[in-house]
Amino acid sequence: MNIVFMGTPEFAVPSLKKLIENYDVKAVFTQPDRPKGRGKKLAMSPVKEIALECNIPVFQPVSLKKEPEYVEKLKEIKPDFIVVVAFGQILSEEVLNIPKYACINVHASLLPKYRGSAPIIWSIVNGEKKSGVTTMLMAKGIDTGDMLLKCETDIDFDMTAGQLHDILSEKGAQLLLNTIEDFKDGKIAPQKQNDEEASYISVISKDLGEINWNNDAVKIHNLIRGLNPWPSAYTHYKDKVMKIHKTKVIDSDFEGTPGLITDVSKDGIKIETTKGKLLVTSIQFPGKKIMSVKDYIAGNTIEKGTILK
The missing domain is CATH 3.10.25.10 (Formyl transferase, C-terminal domain)
Known part of the structure; x- marks a missing residue:
């Protein structure tokens, strides 16, 4: 199957690696290079580094909504799936309708709790005893799409956000593979989220x-x-x-x-x-x-x- 991957930070790297091992990743979309460190030199995202190592074409739109040439490129690729893991941009309905099967998102919380950015940090700051990963169909809202699969993990009392990040990034990668295979074969019944149980989190400052x-x-x-x-x-x-x-x-x-x-x-x-x-x-x-x-x-x-x- 042809896959287009959209992601940016370290959390997305295990998912991209799993996809490369199992499918034909036609393109990677990631955020533009950013100034980093004391010298403020431009640095590529962790996802871009992996894509270049594997000779996968990389696209870095500032905004998919404002740069239609990238949307046309997606249409040319004709992906079976678009997979999004912490990409950092909201996708338009036009983009969501491009893949043959679906746009699938990997989110580091047990939805509908902790919609939004930094769910790993907030789950620990709030003293949660459990966290996990949810795969879902992407929709217009922020993390509001129908849920596909979930996996859980316990949060120990002394576990840091960094430790939970590493656990969930690996679990999310495997859950993604299971989701793609089961969804393609019609083995998953998407489940709507209960908005009354939803919680939204703010960005970290x-x-x-x-x-x-x-x-x-x-x-x-x-x-x-x-x-x-x-x-x-x-x-x-x-x-x-x-x-x-x-x-x-x-x-x-x-x-x-x-x-x-x-x-x-x-x-x-x-x-x-x-x-x-x-x-x-x-x-x-x-x-x-x-x-x-x-x-x-x-x-x-x-x-x-x-x-x-």
Whole structure:
């Protein structure tokens, strides 16, 4: 079968690789190259890198809606399926009607919960115990199409967004293959989403990462692991921004000021919250690499009694 793949970030790479192994991927559509890093040099997307390695034609429209020549190219290819995994653009009805069978989307949540961008981050920030992947037929709305197949995974209490990302990207790739084969053979009955159960999530901004020590330890712990590895949760130690990458929750009675550092040792930094303490085990200061607290305090000082803000 002929496939056109549309995707951009690392999450989409396992799905593209699976398609290349099993089908004839005629073209890859991905977002334009973006400035990256301190030097702001143009960098290609992870999906583009794989496509070029496999000699697959790559197209990078700024907007499919505003550049009709790309839509004409899709019509020339005559794909059996268009597969979309975190592409970053909304497809028009004209594009949705091009493939012989369907436009299929791979979404990293158990729909109809967590429609929209960054479902992996928000599921952990919100303390969910389960997540998963849903394949669906694409429709006009944002993640509103009929569902095809689902797979679930448990979210451990200390799992980070980065770890969940890697799990779901691999699960999503296999689910995609199963979906294409079963849909082509008429073995899947598309299921409408219950809009009353739907939840929408907003895009992630760096401001979300500022820690409010007036929250309880579990909520702060969820924020920190949900923003690991990006954009990272942070607080202010004296006059410096201190990013916090890993924590553990310690049950304890409330002893006073939220944000108060009550102990510093090789095990970590104990910080007071309104319910329970946090043991911070991995930190990062501006211009420095991520370090364990044990390694950091071997050559630097974190003062007990300081109040983080």
